[in-house]
Amino acid sequence: MADSAEQARIDQSLVARALRGDDRGAFEQLVRRHQGMVRAQLRRLLHGDVAAADDLAQETFLLAWRKLDQFRSDARFSTWLHRIAYSCFLQASRTSSWAARHAQDDAMEQLPAPAQAMDLHLDLARAMRHLSAAEQAVLLHCVQLGLSHEEAAYVLAMPLGTVKTHATRGKAKLKTWLAAWHGAAGEERIP
Amino acid sequence: MNPGHDDDLDALLRQSFDGPTADGGFSESVMRRLPPRRRRPSLWPLAAGILVGTVLCALSLSGSSLWNAAWRGWRVGDGSGATLIVLSTMAAMSLLALAWTLAEADDH
Numbered sequence: 001m002a003d004s005a006e007q008a009r010i011d012q013s014l015v016a017r018a019l020r021g022d023d024r025g026a027f028e029q030l031v032r033r034h035q036g037m038v039r040a041q042l043r044r045l046l047h048g049d050v051a052a053a054d055d056l057a058q059e060t061f062l063l064a065w066r067k068l069d070q071f072r073s074d075a076r077f078s079t080w081l082h083r084i085a086y087s088c089f090l091q092a093s094r095t096s097s098w099a100a101r102h103a104q105d106d107a108m109e110q111l112p113a114p115a116q117a118m119d120l121h122l123d124l125a126r127a128m129r130h131l132s133a134a135e136q137a138v139l140l141h142c143v144q145l146g147l148s149h150e151e152a153a154y155v156l157a158m159p160l161g162t163v164k165t166h167a168t169r170g171k172a173k174l175k176t177w178l179a180a181w182h183g184a185a186g187e188e189r190i191p
Numbered sequence: 192m193n194p195g196h197d198d199d200l201d202a203l204l205r206q207s208f209d210g211p212t213a214d215g216g217f218s219e220s221v222m223r224r225l226p227p228r229r230r231r232p233s234l235w236p237l238a239a240g241i242l243v244g245t246v247l248c249a250l251s252l253s254g255s256s257l258w259n260a261a262w263r264g265w266r267v268g269d270g271s272g273a274t275l276i277v278l279s280t281m282a283a284m285s286l287l288a289l290a291w292t293l294a295e296a297d298d299h
Contacts, residue, residue: 022228031218036211043212054217061221065228121207143201144208171200178200 004076011077019068027068031061034078037145038085044140045089047129056092060085075154079147083155086137120178127177134158135170142167 011033017026038060042053063084064071071080128136134156141152142163149167153160252258260273 024222024225027225028218028222031221032214035214035217035221039212039217040209044208057217058221058224062224062226065225068228120203124203124207139204140208143204171197174200 007078008073008076012073015068015071015073015077027065030064030077034081035061037078038081041082041140041145042085042089044144045086045137052092056085056088059088063088075151079151079154082141082145082147082151083157086155086157123178123180124174127174130177131170131173132166134162135166135173138163138166139170 011030014026014030014033017023018030035057039053039057042056042060043050046053046056060081064081067084071077075083128139131139137156138152138158141147141155142149147155149160149163152158153163156163158166257273258277260271261277263269264271264274
């Protein structure tokens with residue numbers, strides 16, 4: 001927690017430097033500090049389309065540079081970036097051919113699953129893709145990116161109650177679909 | 192690991208996440224594309240422009256019979272043709288200014 005507060009303080013100081021003297025060096029440090037998580041977020045949202053994710057990540061940081069004076073320190077800088085990235089993703093999925101390609105991928109995912117579950121991770125990945133887009137987005141931000149429910153609500157522009165509902169429903173669905181693994185508890189050890 | 196338990200499911204989800212992506216030249220590529228930041232224009236030229244424009248507008252309209260008729264009608268609460276013409280023109284100008292402002296804000 002203290003570490004997180006310290007990171008937020010460093011970000012704020014870099015933002016102030018970037019704004020005060022048009023300091024590109026300070027902004028470069030911000031990019032280096034946060035590009036990893038922003039690109040990981042977009043890769044997940046784009047189901048592993050690395051090139052498209054990196055294009056959107058570039059767009060995210062260029063937008064952040066232009067709108068830096070609109071950053072308010074009531075949110076963490078990383079959360080603010082995730083919000084811009086998610087907006088870029090939504091805009092791109094409305095306008096680009098990526099959405100059509102993704103729909104085709106989804107159609108392939110609807111093919112019957114092998115009767116014998118081979119691997120818990122594969123089953124989890126398959127189960128995740130059968131969640132609604134909102135449930136996937138909420139679980140990605142709340143569990144995998146480690147944001148609080150409040151931060152996820154800010155990033156996804158959803159009411160807090162909706163975020164909590166999607167998280168609960170998403171997890172309940174995953175538990176149901178992965179129920180076959182209950183019996184294997186204790187056998188599966190993930191390093 | 193039992194994915195039927197909340198904590199185990201969370202742990203499983205976190206393990207299936209690859210974590211931060213390695214930089215691999217990404218930051219340099221962003222910095223190369225970074226445009227110079229536009230300075231926020233100071234507000235006083237805008238305020239002075241509005242003031243000067245209003246004064247000039249009032250001076251140029253002061254001799255107009257249409258304006259005088261509209262002003263008299265407005266003061267006595269009479270919705271004459273002149274009043275309606277002047278009010279419609281002002282409304283149209285305001286809408287044009289609003290549309291222009293929104294378009295500019297969108298571009299930025």
